[in-house]
Amino acid sequence: MSAISTDRIADSIYDRLREEIFAGDLAPGARLSVPALAERLAVSRSPVREAVFRLVQDRLASEEPRRGAVVAKIGARELAAIYDVREVLEGLAARLAVENSGRRLVTALHDVLAEHERAVRDGDVAAVTEADMRFHALIRQASGNPEVGRLLDAVQTQVRLAMRTTRVTAGPRQAIDDHRAILTAIESGDPAAAELAARAHIFRLRSALLRQAEGE
Amino acid sequence: MSAISTDRIADSIYDRLREEIFAGDLAPGARLSVPALAERLAVSRSPVREAVFRLVQDRLASEEPRRGAVVAKIGARELAAIYDVREVLEGLAARLAVENSGRRLVTALHDVLAEHERAVRDGDVAAVTEADMRFHALIRQASGNPEVGRLLDAVQTQVRLAMRTTRVTAGPRQAIDDHRAILTAIESGDPAAAELAARAHIFRLRSALLRQAEGE
DNA sequence: AATAGCTTCGTTGCATGTAATCTTGGGGTG
DNA sequence: CACCCCAAGATTACATGCAACGAAGCTATT
Incomplete structure (x- = not known):
């Protein structure tokens, strides 16, 4: 009966980044550097990497060649x-x-x-x-x-x-x-x-x- | 002008698992153990983990609680x-x-x-x-x-x-x-x-x- | 013989090390 | 003054270590 275990760090980071995007704290075009986010959130790069990957799949972010993911713009x-x-x-x-x-x-x-x-x-x-x-x-x-x-x-x-x-x-x-x-x-x-x-x-x-x- | 770099191991594993599922080599219900696949494909667990994750997102596989992902059945x-x-x-x-x-x-x-x-x-x-x-x-x-x-x-x-x-x-x-x-x-x-x-x-x-x- | 408890195994999820590659900024040169 | 080249920095992608957690099977007991 318990809810989905949200004790996964990757999930909570995903949720948090999502909300920051919707709230405008992460504006379209902002870079989503995995190492930088990992340091800011005080976790390792693994769960951050997974969270960013999901954002890209949801088209909330897009991969720029060798500069990391950025928050997506949509026209x-x-x-x-x-x-x-x-x-x-x-x-x-x-x-x-x-x-x-x-x-x-x-x-x-x-x-x-x-x-x-x-x-x-x-x-x-x-x-x-x-x-x-x-x-x-x-x-x-x-x-x-x-x-x-x-x-x-x-x-x-x-x-x-x-x-x-x-x-x-x-x-x-x-x-x-x-x-x-x-x-x-x-x-x-x-x-x-x-x-x-x-x-x-x-x-x-x-x-x-x-x-x-x-x-x- | 070059095509997307397919030299990513995670991509090729994803493609391969996809084809194995469609070909029936991996039947619905078959377990997708990350360590086992990593050994079979002679790579580390990281790219395999990513590939399996993508299969789950595509609904070609589903997560079973603590037994890993399995190839999805669809009725x-x-x-x-x-x-x-x-x-x-x-x-x-x-x-x-x-x-x-x-x-x-x-x-x-x-x-x-x-x-x-x-x-x-x-x-x-x-x-x-x-x-x-x-x-x-x-x-x-x-x-x-x-x-x-x-x-x-x-x-x-x-x-x-x-x-x-x-x-x-x-x-x-x-x-x-x-x-x-x-x-x-x-x-x-x-x-x-x-x-x-x-x-x-x-x-x-x-x-x-x-x-x-x-x-x- | 059935059952309860325990041990072992397998799995995930996270942390961290490392090489290759691309960007970028600065310094030197024409 | 403009331009080019190089070096330093940053990023990705992959490999690997490790602890926690269940599940499954085995053993010992009743």
Whole structure:
């Protein structure tokens, strides 16, 4: 019953570096020198090497020839490509959720949507983000397809990284309207409609993103 | 201009283990002991450890608690989930290929299809597989979206692993008919039609797969 | 003969040594 | 003043040592 043993140094270093990247403490372009990190974190090079390796595989860092890994930059172009993928994956998740799931999902989504609306009214930015992510997470868990969940996690990792450079805000009202449309489609029990609604939502996010990148 | 330096021991071990898994020399369930492999391959444990780690991340192996990694088994259920993902990704690739690509793709696909038909007539199983894979690879390269390519590579890795246990053959005539339908849709320049045709193709493969798994 | 305890073996994960290779900065030269 | 070459530094990748931890098998006891 115990959780995964997190007493692995390599894991905790991976988590820590990840958070430092998302928090901006490690800006895109910053070098991830294994010896330097090992000294800063007061551990040997082995677990650091493993952690950096995982960051590269997650595309949070990229290998530069003989200069070590650096925190990855991600431009609007790459992000748009990722959103193409996200569009079809979120659509798939919504379709599968309708096919596999029941009333429980609908009520949970209603709750999150209500919280989302409250957060927007109150101007609580953190809560808005939280509710937004929860909405998608619920659907993806309900899909019953772990592969979709894993891939969407990877997509979200890239999106979070992109927020370090690109400012990507879809109008908050638009997001709520989209979510409500998705929920309505799920409630109606129509898998194809749910897929379309989810895809339309992500497609609009992608458009907003590109428009914003254009205006720079 | 030189290719990626493959003179890394860890890389060559990774490639070798991968091939041994696909060839069946390492059957699903076989233990991947790092010390044992290091001795067999006459290298130290470090590069072997890295290679095994990558296999686990690719889901070609799975970690068993305190007994090391073992070659992964993949059942019909997991494979069906993977095909759900593959369906939407191949659909996306086909749509993007139509939007981004031109006549070059169409002629290349015609060539591969002709070769595919010849191979089926001659009963050349290896050539059939080759042509089939080439058809999909062409579309995915033409999509211009590297993310789709990477994810479909990962999907294909799982499919190849699954072939070690599950026998997955869609009738060869069906595959050719499907491919011709996809090509027709691409030729017509209709992105939505191409997406639907590609999705239908994978969906049929998935159905054939599940039917075959059912009958056991 | 069955079972409980113990010993041995194998495994992982981390630390550290070392050679090869590339980058980079400085000093000397045309 | 610009440029080139060389040397020093840093990095990776691999080898190897070592302790902790379970698992599996053997032995002794009931």
